[in-house]
Amino acid sequence: MNRGKIILYPLMVFLLSSNALSQSDNFPDIILFNGKIFTSSEENLYTEAIAIKGEKIIAVGKNDEIKKLLSNDTKIIDLEGRTVIPGINDAHIHCPYLLIPVWFNMKSDNPSITDILDSLKRGTREYPAGTWLSTDFPTSLIDDENFNRYTLDKIAPEHPVWLRNFTGHAILLNSAAINALDVDKKYKNINDKSVGRFPDGNLNGKFFEYSNWNLNQQLSADTPDSVIIKAVNNFSYGVLKYGITSVQTMPVIFDEFHVANLIAENDLPIRWRVMRVSPKMLNEDEINSTKGFRKNKVALSGLKYIIDGTPIERFGALSNPYSDKPDWYGFINFNENKLKRIFDISKNTGEQLLFHCIGDSSLKLVLRTMKNFADAEFWQDKRVRIEHGDGLSDNLIELAKELGVIILPNPSHFTFPEIFMQRFGKERYNKYYLQKSLLDAGLNLAFGSDGPINPYLNIMFAVTHPTHPKEAITVEQAVILYTKQTAYAEFMENEKGQLKEGMLADLAVLSQDIFIIPFDTLPKTESVFTMVGGQVVYDTGVLKVQQ
Incomplete structure (x- = not known):
């Protein structure tokens, strides 16, 4: 395991070498105070201090309130006004990917x-x-x-x-x-x-x-386990500097159960959700044989199907032909009958469904087939995910809301306005890549990178929206979509994604205040101190411990 990338500064060594638990069950192990703590909880978006015991947060609040909880064994960290956010949970990555020599x-x-x-x-x-x-x-x-x-x-x-x-x-x-x-x-x-x-x-x-x-x-198929392990190891330790504490990966080309086992055996510092994306049609026996896998911060769940391509290569499925290729409508990889079979598989196994849909034709196919398969009440608690959802507009927005669908846009996809204008023409161009409009309509959104992994670069794209500036959202909204909402997208909203009592202590102390700095400086942001489950997993040595 390549731990050499993580420098053990005095604070980290001190916390790791001390007793994992305080002598009294009533006192916190660690208190972080004097900070600008963004909780991602609408009940109390900002606070000053946070108390942690074991892997959980036991209290948040004003400095004086939280400091009253400390004991002689409590470690105290002065944040010196720094910004803290819940650990970033990237809901759409592809790791490991094809590893060619x-x-x-x-x-x-x-x-x-x-x-x-x-x-x-x-x-x-x-x-x-x-x-x-x-x-x-x-x-x-x-x-x-x-x-x-x-x-x-x-x-x-x-x-x-x-x-x-x-x-x-x-x-x-x-x-x-x-x-x-x-x-x-x-x-x-x-x-x-x-x-x-x-x-x-x-x-x-x-x-x-x-x-x-x-x-x-x-x-x-013949990729050695050592090569796969090296890839996920390098990825896991590499993202800690961004304050990424959870990822949801879709390997696409590797056996997902095998990948999940390899990650779990190596006990990596971040949380992994591995989702099945087998090119073939999955059957219930295959799913049930690996259902419920959860070990060492690794879970295997979900079924993803890729319904169409993207408009970049003109594979996104459109109802009307591409403006720059008038005889071409894109790809549809599954018909209505196959979708109904997929719905049956999900119904019988209880697995969450994820659909890659970009063009309006693929979105219509999935949403209308869902509507025909079962009523809205059936779908509401299934949390079907639409990965990307770039062409969601007009009456499809209301249908998606009715069915309880979660939309996962990728902000880096907002950065090709010239290509999109060529592909769609002006009228359709204005209906693609909505973001603020979807939030205003009451849809559940969550962020995944599906491209550059730097979350602050992606937040910059979300708050400027190069394709449709009027669809830009606030930094606060973007962080919530990267934390609380990504947890909701994997049925983990009661365990992580917010800095409040009872939640896992996954957090990042940032190098700059992302809520006030100019947007173009957002990509320079890094974490100076990252925790996963109350354990320090990344430390640049900036913060000092008191006792």
């Missing part, structure tokens, strides 16, 4: 075919034949007929090449990769939009949606 970071965010080929050419010189080579390719090349398997073959005939669009919904393979995965044979008789072909019917090397993820899963 050689990955090239492109110098440009929009590399040309020549740029990509030059990188691959260097790779073929530096690594022996048979080594997998990979990098991202821009969306602009998805429709380029000159960008295909044979283009890559000219540069890397003996190295399998796996190129991925940054959205994760499209890949391009060369012939060596296609042969290594026996793709020609497996996809010979599959004739749908998820498999790219030349006019003569042969594979052009492009794979989309579930064909893409099936290949991801196949390639990842």
